[in-house]
Structures are given as structure tokens and as C-alpha cells.
Amino acid sequence: MTLVDTRTPDPKRFIPGATGDWEVIIGMEVHAQVLSNSKLFSGASTVFGNAPNSNVSLVDAAMPGMLPVINEECVAQAVRTGLGLKAEINKRSIFDRKNYFYPDLPQGYQISQFKDPIVGEGKIIISLGPDRQGNFEDIEIGIERLHLEQDAGKSMHDQHPTMSYVDLNRSGVALMEIVSKPDMRSSDEAKAYMTKLRSIVRYLGTCDGNMDEGSMRADVNVSVRKPGGEFGTRCEIKNVNSIRFIGQAIEYEARRQIAILEDGGSIDQETRLFDPNKGETRSMRSKEDAHDYRYFPDPDLLPLEFDDAYIENLKRDLPELPDDKKARFVSELGLSVYDASVLVSEKAIADYFEAVAEGRDGKTAANWVINDLLGALNKAGKAIEETPVSPAQLGGIIDLIKAETISGKIAKDLFEIVWNEGGDPAEIVEARGMKQVTDTGAIEKAVDEIIAANPDQVAKVLAKPTLAGWFVGQVMKATGGKANPQAVQALVKAKLGLPEE
Numbered sequence: 001m002t003l004v005d006t007r008t009p010d011p012k013r014f015i016p017g018a019t020g021d022w023e024v025i026i027g028m029e030v031h032a033q034v035l036s037n038s039k040l041f042s043g044a045s046t047v048f049g050n051a052p053n054s055n056v057s058l059v060d061a062a063m064p065g066m067l068p069v070i071n072e073e074c075v076a077q078a079v080r081t082g083l084g085l086k087a088e089i090n091k092r093s094i095f096d097r098k099n100y101f102y103p104d105l106p107q108g109y110q111i112s113q114f115k116d117p118i119v120g121e122g123k124i125i126i127s128l129g130p131d132r133q134g135n136f137e138d139i140e141i142g143i144e145r146l147h148l149e150q151d152a153g154k155s156m157h158d159q160h161p162t163m164s165y166v167d168l169n170r171s172g173v174a175l176m177e178i179v180s181k182p183d184m185r186s187s188d189e190a191k192a193y194m195t196k197l198r199s200i201v202r203y204l205g206t207c208d209g210n211m212d213e214g215s216m217r218a219d220v221n222v223s224v225r226k227p228g229g230e231f232g233t234r235c236e237i238k239n240v241n242s243i244r245f246i247g248q249a250i251e252y253e254a255r256r257q258i259a260i261l262e263d264g265g266s267i268d269q270e271t272r273l274f275d276p277n278k279g280e281t282r283s284m285r286s287k288e289d290a291h292d293y294r295y296f297p298d299p300d301l302l303p304l305e306f307d308d309a310y311i312e313n314l315k316r317d318l319p320e321l322p323d324d325k326k327a328r329f330v331s332e333l334g335l336s337v338y339d340a341s342v343l344v345s346e347k348a349i350a351d352y353f354e355a356v357a358e359g360r361d362g363k364t365a366a367n368w369v370i371n372d373l374l375g376a377l378n379k380a381g382k383a384i385e386e387t388p389v390s391p392a393q394l395g396g397i398i399d400l401i402k403a404e405t406i407s408g409k410i411a412k413d414l415f416e417i418v419w420n421e422g423g424d425p426a427e428i429v430e431a432r433g434m435k436q437v438t439d440t441g442a443i444e445k446a447v448d449e450i451i452a453a454n455p456d457q458v459a460k461v462l463a464k465p466t467l468a469g470w471f472v473g474q475v476m477k478a479t480g481g482k483a484n485p486q487a488v489q490a491l492v493k494a495k496l497g498l499p500e501e
Contacts, residue, residue, distance in 0.1 A: 003182060003231055004181070005231070006142065006181065006183050007183060007185055007226040008095055009023055009228045010185065012224075013182060013185045013186045013189075014227060015224075015254055015255070015258060016467075017052035017258045017259075017262055018262050020226070021226075021227055022147050022224045022225070022226065022227070022252065022254070022258050022445065023185060023224065023225055023226070023227045023228075023229075024181050024186065024187075024190070024222065024223075024224050024254040024272075024451065025184075025185065025222070025223045025225065025231060025232070025234070026178075026182065026184035026185070026186075026187075026190050026221065026222055026250060027180050027181060027182035027183070027184070027221040027234075028179075028180045028184070028190065028193065028194070028218050028219070028220055028221065029177055029178070029179050029180075029218065029219040029221070030177070030178045030180075030194070030197060030216065030217070030218045030219075031151075031175045031176075031177055031216070031217050031218070031219075032175065032176045032178060032201055032207040032209075032215070032216050033046075033151070033173060033174070033175055033176075033205070033207055033208075033214075033215035033216065034074045034077045034078070034148075034173075034175065034176055034206065034207060035077060035205060035206055035207055035208055036071060036074050036077060036174060037073075038071055039055075039057075039059075039060065039071065039149070039172040039173050039174060040068075040069030040070070040071055040074050040085055040111070040148065040149075040150050040172060040173070041059055041069060041070060041071065041111065041151075041172060041176035041231050042057040042058075042059035042060050042069070042172055043057060044056055044057040044059075044060055044172065046174075048172050048213050048215070048348055049120060050169060051482045052156070052165070052167035052169060052200060053167055053168050053169065053357070054169065055168075055169040056168045056169065057172075059172065060106075060168055060171045060172040061106055061168060061171075062106035062107040062108075062385070063356060067299075067300050068111065068300055068301060069365075070173075070301065070304065071174065074148060074174040075118070075148070075304065075306075076314055077176075077206040077207075078118050078119060078146060078148050078176055078206075079118065079119070079209075079306075079311060079314050080117070080204050080205075080206050080314055080318065081119070081146060081176055081178070081200075081201060081204060081206045081309075081313055081373065082119030082146055083125070083311070083314065083318060084178070084200050084201070084206075084318065084321055085119070085122035085124060085143050085146065085178070085203045086122050086123055086255060087119045087120060087121060087122025087123075087143055087146065088119070088120035088121055088122065089118070089119060089120075089311050090116065090117065090118055090119065090120055091109070091146075091305060091306055091307065091308070091311075092116065092303055092304070092305050093113055093116045093117055093118040093147075093303065093304045094113065094114075094115065094116040094139040094297060094304070095111050095112070095113055095148075095297075095298045095301045095304070096111070096112055096114040096115070096297055097109040097110070097111060097112075097295065097296050097297075097298050098110045098111075098112045098114065098149075098294075099294045099295070099296070100449075102152060103164065103166055104152050104153030104154055104155050104166045104167075104168070105153065105171070106153070106168065106169065106171065107154045110149060110150050110152065111147065111149065111150050111301070112147065112148075112149035112150070112177075113147035113148055113293075114147075114295045116145035116303075117145045117148075118146065118304065118334060119145060119146035119147070120145060120453065121142065121143060121145070122142075122146075123140050123141065123142055123143055124140075124141045124143060124180075124193060124196055124197060124200070125138050125139070125140055125141075125196075125323060126138070126141055126189060126192040126193050126196050126442055127139075127192065127194055127341060128188060128189065131337055132318055134338065136337055136338075136341070139183075139189060140183075141180055141181070141183045141184060141189075141193050142180065142181035142183050143178065143179070143181070144179040145178075145179050145240065145353070146176050146177065146178045146179070147176070147177050147179075148174060148175070148176060148177075148352075149170065149175050149177055150171070150172050150174070150175070150176075151170045151172065151173040151175050152170065152171060152280050153166055153167055153168040153169070153170055153171035154166070154167045154169070154170055155246075157215075168181060170214075170423075173302065176206070176207070178197065179191045182192065182221070182223075183378055184232070186250075187246070187247040187248075187250040187251050187254075188247070188472050189252055190246055190247065191243050191244075191246055191247045194218060194243050194246055195243055195345070196322070198211075198216060198243075198346070199344075199345060200321060200322065200451050201216075201321050202346070203319055203320075203321055203322060203345055203347045204318070204319065211241045211243070212241070214241060216241075217239050217240065217241045218239075218240050218241075218246055219236055219237065219238050219239065219240075220236070220237040220240055220246055220249060220250060220253075221235070221236050221237075221251040221255070222234060222235055222237065222249075222250055222254060222257070223235070224254055224257045224258055224261065225269070225395075227358070231259060232257070232263070232267060233266070233267040233268070233269050234267075234269065235253060235257070235267065235269065235270055235271070235272050235281075236270075236271045236272065237249045237250075237253060237270075237272050237273070237274050237281055238271055238272065238273055238284060239273075240274050240375075243277075245276050246275055248276070248279055249274040251282055252274075252279060252280050252281055253272070253281050256280075256281065260367055269285055269286070270285065270286045271284045271285050271286075272284055290433060292326065296364035308350070318338065322344040322345075322350075325340075325344045325350055326340040326341060326343075326344045329344070329362070329366075332362075333362025333363070333366070334356060334362055334363055334381075335362060335363060335366050339363075339366045339370060340366075341365060342370055342374070343369065343370070346384060348370070348383075348384045348385055349374070349384050352369065352384055352387070352391055353365060353366065353369045354375075355391035355392075356368070356369055356391045356394050356395050360395060360398055360399070361398075361402075361404075362456065364398055364401075364402075365395075366400060368394055368397070368398060370395070371373070372412070372415055373387065373389060373394060373396075376389075376415075376419055386420075387413070388417050388419055388420075388422065389419055393418050393422075393424070394418075394426055395409050396425035396426060397414055397415055397418070397425045398422065399426075400414070400425060400426060401430060404428075405435055406429055406434060409486055410429075410434050413434070414428060414429065414434060417432075423451075425467075438451055443475065443479070443487050443491055444491055445470070446475050446478045446479055447488070447491045447492055449478075450471060450474045450475055450478065451471065451496070454471075457470060457471070458496065461496055461498070462496065465498050468489075468492055468493060468496065468498060470493055471492045472485065472488050475488045475492070476488060
């Protein structure tokens with residue numbers, strides 16, 4: 001990979017040091033596990049959480065004479081991901097053997113794509129913000145390549161006091177390694193990049209993005225330099241498995257490197273690990289300048305070749321991706337960029353919102369989904385998939401407001417009831433007498449009584465009409481919050497002889 005500097009140094013991203021400002025340069029290699037029922041070259045299951053060594057075929061265990069056979073679904077998933085990254089699809093790619101010894105790698109090599117990957121250059125647009133003015137900054141991050149490879153097994157060190165065990169369930173599972181260009185200049189950009197990439201593969205259905213289970217993890221390459229100078233020596237932080245930890249690892253590593261350089265030292269190119277408990281990186285192994293591994297074309301696998309028709313077929317069935325969905329929400333439903341960004345952040349949230357918004361006002365639906373539903377989910381520590389309020393129930397609440405059956409205030413109470421107890425919103429309103437009073441006769445009677453009982457307040461309002469809200473509040477209180485607020489306001493003004501606005 002040829003390193004190309006694509007960004008103009010931006011002072012607001014500089015890190016201050018003792019000798020002046022520094023700029024951090026970040027590139028990422030993300031390993032995303034392909035969503036498929038079986039492994040890349042065998043028919044063994046990929047289900048997570050099965051008993052150790054139960055998802056293992058003879059191919060995965062490297063038994064003599066076992067030949068790998070490519071899983072076509074894994075190829076299709078890699079191409080779909082490439083299309084989602086607006087990347088070049090290579091119709092001919094080659095599998096190599098990446099030779100290294102590891103106890104959980106029974107073959108003694110990993111089958112990977114080195115020189116000729118299945119996907120070439122692409123791009124991801126990340127949005128940073130909003131700033132104090134509510135604006136977002138869009139930044140293009142280049143994708144260098146995406147290649148297919150096998151995952152290794154897992155060494156288990158906690159099963160025996162003196163011995164390590166090996167679980168080969170992951171051995172041979174298909175991974176997409178998505179390599180970015182060194183285009184990121186802050187930990188916030190790196191977190192936004194990972195968030196966006198995760199969102200894209202989940203929309204595409206090519207990876208579940210579950211970082212807790214290790215199905216998506218990142219190797220983060222960090223270096224520092226004086227702004228606009230030559231690229232510095234990078235260190236690779238291995239297998240970071242949360243977006244929060246990516247940000248923390250970069251912050252620590254950048255400051256560690258700056259401190260060494262300012263003391264007159266130099267940075268050793270090495271592989272490091274991030275310790276989330278201590279919030280720091282530590283050395284794992286040195287890394288030579290050349291590639292660490294020896295690659296040879298795999299003699300058991302022919303070059304992978306397909307035609308344009310195959311790509312077009314896959315392109316035809318691609319879902320709407322977050323950027324396109326966001327643009328549609330803004331242009332067709334009149335949402336703000338901020339609201340649209342929140343709603344498309346997860347496919348499940350976008351699907352929920354679209355179900356609520358169908359046939360209703362988009363802005364109202366967005367307000368309820370973002371402020372009330374996501375707010376309540378966040379407070380309860382639940383994901384959108386665990387919501388106790390269905391789109392039909394939330395839509396029902398919005399319909400009752402529109403029909404003026406209930407006021408906005410009553411709607412909040414109704415949402416609480418549906419959240420805690422479930423049920424049909426319209427039936428709850430009927431059964432519990434929550435309908436707002438729209439009968440002007442009943443409202444008028446309440447207004448008359450409160451005006452008659454408060455002559456002092458009437459005099460104040462006549463002197464200062466802006467105080468009329470006091471009467472509106474008293475009437476709402478007297479009617480148990482059920483009176484139509486607009487009707488109350490109009491009647492108060494009419495009775496006191498105040499001009500209509």
C-alpha cells in the first residue's frame with residue numbers, strides 16, 4: 001500500500017505537546033465475520049456459543065488429504081459489502097497461504113488473499129457533529145481493499161492450571177478484512193468510521209457487527225507527526241473489540257508516542273495490545289518493516305473468477321444504505337439532518353421509524369421515536385429490538401393527538417402506560433377517561449368560574465396581557481389536564497377581552 005496524504009492539516013484536530021502541536025494519523029484494519037451458515041472452505045456450522053470443538057470439520061482440523069471448497073455465499077457477501085463501500089469489485093482474485101505457527105492454527109497457515117483481493121478501492125463518508133451551530137462535517141475516508149480470509153481458532157488459558165486448551169470452532173470461519181487508508185486524524189473520526197462501517201455491514205446483512213462476540217474487531221494503526229510533515233513510524237493496536245475502546249486506545253497511544261519523540265527518542269514499529277482496565281496500550285511483539293508472514297499461492301484453490309452479470313445480480317438486490325436513507329428522510333419527510341442521522345444510525349431504528357411514519361407526519365413521528373422512545377430505551381438500558389412499545393402502538397398515540405382526542409400532555413402519560421402495561425392506546429384512553437375535553441360549553445363554565453373567583457388576577461392580566469397564561473393553567477388544572485389547550489386559550493382571551501394574536 002502506497003501511503004498518500006489526502007488531508008490538509010486541521011488545527012482543531014491537533015494534539016498539543018511540550019514542543020508544539022502534533023497530528024495523529026490513523027488507519028484501520030477491520031475484521032468482520034461474514035454472515036453465513038457455514039465456514040469459508042468447509043460445511044461446518046458457524047453458530048456462536050456451541051460447545052468447544054463442535055463446529056469442526058476435517059478440513060478445519062487440517063486432516064491429511066482434506067481439500068478446501070469455496071463457500072459461494074461468503075463470496076456473494078464480500079461482493080455485497082464491496083458494493084456497499086462504493087468499491088471496485090475484482091472479477092479475478094487469488095487465495096494465498098499465509099504461513100505462521102500458532103497453536104490454534106492446525107494447518108500451519110491461514111488461507112487469505114494477499115496480492116489479489118476480491119474488492120479494491122472504495123470510500124466511506126463519515127459525519128462528525130453536530131457542532132455548536134448544529135452543523136455536521138462530512139469527511140471521506142478511503143478504503144484500500146477488502147479481502148476474504150479464514151479466522152484462526154481460540155486458545156483457552158483458563159481451563160487448566162498448567163495447560164492451555166484449543167477450541168477450533170472459529171477455525172476456518174470466513175472473515176472480511178476491510179483495510180482503510182491512513183485518512184483519519186482524530187479518535188472521534190476513528191470511532192465515527194467504525195460506527196459507520198458497522199452500520200453499513202448490518203444494513204447489508206453481511207456481518208452482524210456484534211463486537212462482544214468478536215464478530216467485528218479492529219486492528220488500529222497509529223502514528224504521529226508534526227502537522228503536514230512526513231508520516232511517522234506506526235504502531236498497530238491489535239484486536240480492539242469496542243468503539244469506545246478504539247477511541248481510548250488512540251488517545252493513549254498518540255500521547256505515548258508524542259512523549260517519546262519529545263524526549264528525543266524514536267518509535268519502534270511494533271504490535272501492541274490495549275488494556276481496557278488500565279486504559280493503556282502495552283507492547284506485544286516487534287514488527288519488522290517487511291510483511292511479517294510468508295505468502296504462497298494456495299495450490300488447492302483455483303483463482304476465484306466471476307463475471308459482470310454476477311455482480312449486477314447482487315447489486316440489484318442491495319438494500320437502501322444509511323446515506324441514501326438519510327437523504328430520503330431529509331428530502332421527502334422534511335426531517336433535519338440531525339434527526340435523520342439519529343434514525344439511520346441502526347437499521348432496526350430506521351425500520352421502526354418508517355413503520356411509525358407511514359401515513360403520518362414524518363416530523364411528529366421522528367420527535368416521538370427520538371425523544372420519547374429512544375429516550376426511554378436509553379434510560380432502561382434496552383436496545384430497539386427489546387422495545388415494549390410497538391410501531392403500531394406509538395403510531396396509535398400519534399393518531400389520537402392528531403384527532404385531538406388527547407392533548408400532547410396526556411399523550412406523554414399514555415406513552416408511560418403503554419410502555420409499562422402494553423395495550424391498545426385508543427382502548428386505554430376510552431377505558432381510563434383520558435380524552436381531552438373539547439366541549440366548549442364545559443370549558444367555558446370552568447373559565448367563567450375561575451375568572452369570577454380571581455378579580456385581582458383579572459386586573460393584572462388587563463394591565464399586562466402576557467399574564468393570561470395563568471388563567472389557562474388554572475383551567476387546565478381544574479379540568480384535570482383534559483381540556484383542549486387551544487380552546488382554553490381562545491376562551492380566556494375572549495372572556496377577558498384580550499386581542500387575538
